[in-house]
Amino acid sequence: MKSKVWLGLLSLALIIALPFGTDLILGRSWVRLLDFALLYAMLALGLNIVVGYAGLLDLGYVAFYAVGAYLYAMLASPHLGMHWPLWALLPMGALVAASFGALLGAPTLGLRGDYLAIVTMGFGEIIRIFLRNLNVTNGPAGIDLIDPIQIGGFSFGANHSLLGWDLPGIYSYYFLFIILTALIILISHRLSDSRIGRAWSAIREDEIAAKSSGLNTRHLKLMAFAMGAAFGGVSGVLFAGFQGFISPESFTMGESIMILCMVVLGGMGHISGVIMGAILLAILPEAFRPLSQFQQATFGHVWLDPANLRMLMFAIALIVVMIIRPEGLWPSPVHRRELHANDSEAGSSQKAAL
Amino acid sequence: MDIFLQQVINGLVQGSLYALVALGYTMVYGIIELVNFAHGEVVMVGALVGLSVIERMAARGDTGWGVIAIGVLVAIPSCMALGLGIERIAYRPLRKAPRLAPLISAIGVSIALQQLAALIWGRNYLHYPDVLANPQFHIGGAVITQVQLVILGITGILMLGTWVIVQKTALGRAMRASAQNPSVAGLMGVNVDRIIASTFLMGSGLAAVAGVLVGTYYGVGNHTMGFMLGLKAFTAAVLGGIGSLWGAMLGGLLLGVIENLGAGYLSSLTNGAIGSNYSDVLAFLMLIGVLIFRPSGLMGERGSEKV
Amino acid sequence: MPRLLTPIVLSLITIGLVSCGKSTEPSSASPGTLTVLIGASNPMTGPQAHLGKDNENGTRMAIEDANAQGLTIGGQKVKFELVSEDDSADPKTGTIVAQKFADQKVSGVIGHLNSGTTIPASRIYSEAGIPQISPSATNPKYTHQGFKTAFRVIPNDTQQGGELGRYVASKIGAKTVAVMDDSTQYGQGLANQFEEAAKAAGVTVLTHEHTDDKATDFQAILTNIKAKKPDIIFYGGMDAQSGPMMKQIRSLGIQAKFLTGDGGCSTEFLTLAGAAGEGAYCSLPGMPIEKMPKGEDFKKRFNAKYGEIQDYSPYCYDAVMVMIDAMKRADSTVPSKYLPELAKSNYDGVTAHISFDENGDLKGGVITVYKLLSGKWVPQDTLGGKP
Structure with missing residues (x-):
């Protein structure tokens, strides 16, 4: 028991020290990247509830991120002349996104697998098209001069100093994001162990069996959509405050796909795996940036365009990881067992004829 | 009325291109239940390979449909090889994996192909050489070009050809058997691996034709051209009922016509409140509407749910 | 425990790559x-x-x-x-x-x-x-x-769109215009400014249609525009769209003139539009490069x-x-x-x-209108720019 306490304290110290160390060794852009990685971790955890827990394939998840972000941007910027505080907007973002989640969920409850995927994708696109065309969202030009996040008198956007160490905004945001990520992890964890969580896995494994054993699959599915969307809304609120400017081009279909990749690559349904997937995929494209210098150093000449090569490496990494570890990099032990128990009957399902 | 006719003609042509691409999605899905996200990129490669060939020939002064045909004939084997390679590298090792794993590797392949194409063909939007005179015909005030007619014709022939192969040949029977139940088909002496590979071959061949036709029709090719086209075709396949050949055709044509009519009439129907910018919203709402009432798409088989 | 190995190895590779990039400081000085x-x-x-x-x-x-x-x-x-x-x-x-x-x-x-x-x-x-x-x-x-x-x-968009809107009325002599844009910040911003200035100059704006910066098929919108018979079509957007669009305009048999902003004023437009581009207008900020x-x-x-x-x-x-x-x-x-x-x-x-004004915007920026004549952009008029 004692060693566990020590381990906890040690990781806490590591988490607190991380941005300082990163700044010292790699520079501030990596601290900013850490902030984004945390935002993605929250998004991935939200999508994990829908895809990982309840087994509903959602390709339009970024819509909820957008809802949260636009809510904050409209109510805390000169755009409409309103400057609401975070403590009001954060729960509101979660709530509004959750109602959008339920709104999407309601008509699609009867759909399965890939049909659901395409409908959610369509929903994501519809939201983006509206954001791009409405006046209240300022169309494609987006909303600028968004208030930095503020709690009490403490502005996260400003520079602070602590014990002689200069603390720019990206540090303050890091600690705020860490706290909220921890909160989301806690909720996810409690959910997966609760009755609801077990009911979700029942639906995921066999919906018909779940239904016939008396579970209200409608309510449960709606709840999964709403919970997942709420987390997306929260990260959206944080993103808008952090970035200070948002426009529809931040909420594309590609972003939804990337978040899905994080969940699956990390290990669906497993909190630690999903977080790892999010951090890895957020960091990888940046980690491949030095490729041009590497080429220069090795061959004395840049042979292949570094920008294309960077994304090519990223893509190859996706493929290779999936082939080596199809369950994800860090799957949950329980989930793993379920998957392998399924092996014998995999593929024996009936399929639509050609 | 002539405007309406024009919109329908344009919609049908655009829709038949969607349908050709949708066939590839639907065949692969029918047999291994995989959404082949990289299919749009195969179309792109077909278009760009065709472009390279046509450009060479156009530079020598050759013109006419023969040039396009040679472009298609070179593009088909290239895309077939590509499709086969994708299946072998990214999908076959994952056949027994959890069902989202191949989806992610497909996304990886899609990004990789885009970057490779940018390395090979460069980043510029490339011009498809004008090798056709492209005469126009008038029907009741609307215009239809020769290219449009040829696209409609070729799509029709290829659809029919695919249907004949799937329904009337031994290969097709093996395909349908593998789609129904791969393990039993395997026991009956069907080489399932080979059947899946031939499905990819057929899909990729159709993609190559679609690619060259898209390039010829719109006159432009680029390494990013496959992504949106792929998504639209996938939507069409789902609309028609994924796994169904005629569904892909119907879904494609329907989507093309809806998009065109939506862009054409939304603004006048709503008195300018909602304009052509919302035509995609209309298309997706329509899709959602169809799926609510027919959860397996328009032509999809019902009651195929796994119990 | 081996399950943990892959993540750890991957992280190590990442860190290795990153620090390798970091250590390559600008050299050779x-x-x-x-x-x-x-x-x-x-x-x-x-x-x-x-x-x-x-x-x-x-x-x-x-x-x-x-x-x-x-x-x-x-x-x-x-x-x-x-x-x-x-x-x-x-x-x-x-x-x-x-x-x-x-x-x-x-x-x-x-x-x-x-x-x-x-x-x-x-x-x-x-x-x-x-x-x-x-x-x-x-x-x-x-x-x-x-x-x-x-x-x-x-x-900025305000300057360019405004000049073009007035130009359509004064120099091209158009009475009616159909406006299109690609729903991006740039394209829509330019098109909105153009529309405003054109209206103020007495030109009737028949319709304002929107497409997409990834689109290749514009025929639905163009067919609509064809029915309205404008004197000129204005497009706010990039060459990758306006080039193929130009082709489709002509193949639908629309006779209207065509004007686009700097996004379409490129060599790419020439190749993509081909012969259909003949007679199109475009604008570029600054003086004609040959005149500088x-x-x-x-x-x-x-x-x-x-x-x-x-x-x-x-x-x-x-x-x-x-x-x-x-x-x-x-x-x-x-x-x-x-x-x-x-x-x-x-x-x-x-x-x-x-030279810059107090905001950092280009002071008195001029805009040159070009016309596509026998396969080349030929400077026509230089607009704006109070010295």
């Missing part, structure tokens, strides 16, 4: 030479990659030219070095690139290409005190956020080195040169020292005479 880093951020992947590459080329050529002059600033020989990064036209990646430039202590930034990446990045440059000159971001908001470090060498003292020479050398100019590379060239000119006058490459001089710039570039 002979002793006594000061290496000055200039950052350039453009989309090098994705649908606008061709414009990103063109921007990089323009920036690189300027830096090579400046190095060839063998400048001495602040008593030290100076060598400029380009740090080019890909922002994928993604706002979030744009801020990471901006932070990277701030970490590397670049002396100035040329970029970004899109308004969507330029605006969020400008906040970081402002905090770090790094001067930023955008060669192509036209959203008026960019220079109106109160940042002292933000400049651009291209007129250094323009002809720039064009010749650029063509020899990188091929045809796509769109904004001359503006990138000017942006670098204006920045270096300010450094020379301040006799310092330190941002805080030369920033005040940059604001006071008065420089003859290859695209225009460059």
